[in-house]
Amino acid sequence: MPIHMMPDWQRYLNQVPQMDAMVHQAKLFTLNKEAVELVVCDYLPKFRALLSQNGLEGLSYWSAYDCLQNVNIKQQQPLGVHDFTWPPDAQFIRMYDRVLIMVKRQHYATIWPAYPSGDLFDRIDLMENDKLKQQLTLDDRGFVSRVVNFENDVVVRVDYLTPSGDIAVQENYQTGLVTTQQSWTGQKTFPNMNALIREVSVRYLKTLPPEEILLVAQTGRNVEILDQLPAGYQIITTYNGDYAESTVQVPTNGQQIIASQPGEVPALQANSLVQVPLEVIPPFAAQLVLGRAAPHNNLPIFWAVNQVDEQLRHQIMRTLIQLVQEHRELNIVCESSQAVDDLRAIVAEAAQQMASQPGSTTADVQAFQDQFIFIPPQSEGQLLDWFHATYLLLDFGNRPNTYLQTLAISKGIPQLNRVATPxxxxxxxxxxxxxxxQIIAVVNQYLEDWNYWMNIQTAAIRLSYEFDQQELWEKWQEVLKRARLGNKYGEK
Structure with a gap:
């Protein structure tokens, strides 16, 4: 019997899910010969590409949007520029991140590649009098999946299409109302898109034998779907506070709850209406691959800036500047999804002060500024590259990033946090x-005493065994065994 996994991938419209617990769980299960079916309730027109880029190609899945749009195609066969009919005098101008199409010196359309690889086209913007008229979303199976209609640059209607180009679902953006012509329901109008997705998803899940396991990412929408199922389903709810909604919701008919770390347990217990087994299973496996045995002349400190308020991040940056001034072998890599103009300004101010000092050269000032590297949120692959050389992980957030911490263990990298974590x-x-x-004193100890590095390597080896794939799989086996036996809480 397959394990039916309901992820929460609505934020990944055209991107590879990064640091997503259910992606890693699907990999772990398939690696251990468990049959998995994904139950996808999100609109993901590049879903085949997402599976391939995550090493999950060939995985069975059911899609709510495929059902609504009457799509039975499974193979990836992306559209190219020449699969569309263009005006005979159209000019194609290839740019770094797009293709502009000009007709009689007027902007006719823009073709956008899909993130991150760029080997697929994501969407086509159709222009009229230099204003966006329609946006065509391209499915990676070779058809236009969605048409977003604009008036004066404002979305007024969204049409979801069948592969033959017929309108399957129409969403009015002014009222929120959704109209559809579905053969499986006599209802033709729904108050919003979520209501329609909920209806079709519940219908599908009710076709599954109750003894089969549902492994569900905790979101408000998923909980609403599960609460409409009759009693008897083996529902396991997974919660990862790094990326979950701020409001904790637990389905009333859930059989087990899986937290990603102990700190999540109180909120999950408080929001569970029935007493069910609650286990803590880390979402990411550590794989020990030790880097350098001791410090060297290029030492990047990776600072995860997010979840830190303005005052604290300014204090941290000024502390790091002091460290860099004392240790020119240090580099500061600042990863943030937020604007970092304030942090850049603090570095620039320190550079100006340095430039005014006697004997300071332009080259010295530039070298100092180059020691601060600001980067946007990184993919898993990019983070692996950074952590091959990272000397120390700094995360002063109230909830340190679990994936980064797992990477630090895997690479034997010391961590500086403000809160305790496993x-x-x-x-x-x-x-x-x-x-x-306090950062300065600790980093100085690491730089000056190799015994600290020996302690770090020893601790990394021990922790890597606690969080490796085999350990995680043994925990999951207990959970799956309990679900398959249908045991009540407390029974073995």
Whole structure:
């Protein structure tokens, strides 16, 4: 019997899910010969590409939008420029991140590649009098899947199409109302798209034998779907606070709950209306691949800036500037999804002060500024590249990033946090600090005493066994065994 996994991928419209617990769980299950079917309730026109880029090609799936749009195609066969009919005098101008199409010196259309590889086309913007008129979303199976209609640059209607180009679902963006012609229901109008998705998803899940397992990412929409199922389904709810909604919701008919770390347990217990087994299983497996045995002359500190308020991040940056001024072998890599103009300004101010000092050269000032590297959120592959050389992970957020912490364990990298987590043993593979000013003393210890590095390597080896694939799989086997036996809470 397959395990039916309901992810939460609505934020991944055209992107590869990054640091997503259910992606890693699907890999772990398939690696251990468990049959998996994905139950996808999100609109993902590049879904085949997403599976391929995550090493999950060939995985069985059911899609709510495929059902609504009467799509039975499974193979990836993306559209190219020449699959469309263009005006005979159209000119194609290839740019770095798009293809402009000009007709009689007027902007006729723009073709956008899909992130991140660019080997697929994502969408086509059709222009009229230099204003966006329609946006065509391209499905990676070779058809236009959705048409977004604009008036004065404002979305007024969205049409979801069948592969033959007929309108299957129409969403009015002014009222939210959705109209559809579905053979499986006599209802033709729904108050919004979520209501329609909920209806078709519940219908599909009710066709599954109750003894089969549903492994569901905790979201408000998924909980609404599950709450409409009759009793008897083996529902396992997974929660990962790194990326879950701020409001914790647990389905009333769930049989088990899986948290990603102990700190999530109180909120999950408080929001569970019935007493069910609650296990803690880390979402990401550690794989020990130790880097350098000791510090060297190029030492990047990777700072995860997110979840830090303005005052604290300014304090941290000024502390890091002081460190760099004392240790020119250090580089600071700042990863943030937020604007970092304020942090750049603090570095620029320190550079100006340095330039005014006697004996300071332009080259010295530039070298100092080059030691601060600002990067947007990175993919898993990019993070692996960074962590091959990273010297230390700094994460002062209230909830340190679980994936980064797992990477730090895998690479034997010390961590500096402000809160305790299962991935950091204080005084062994890192330190729990209260104030940014403490960073300087700790880093100096790491730089000056190789014994600290020996402690870090020893702790990394031990922790890597606690979080490796085999350990995680053994925990999941217990959960799956309980679900298959249909045991009640407390029974073995």
């Amino acid at each position: 991935y950091l043993v204080n005084g062994q593979n890192g330190q729990i600090l209260q104030e940014p000013s």
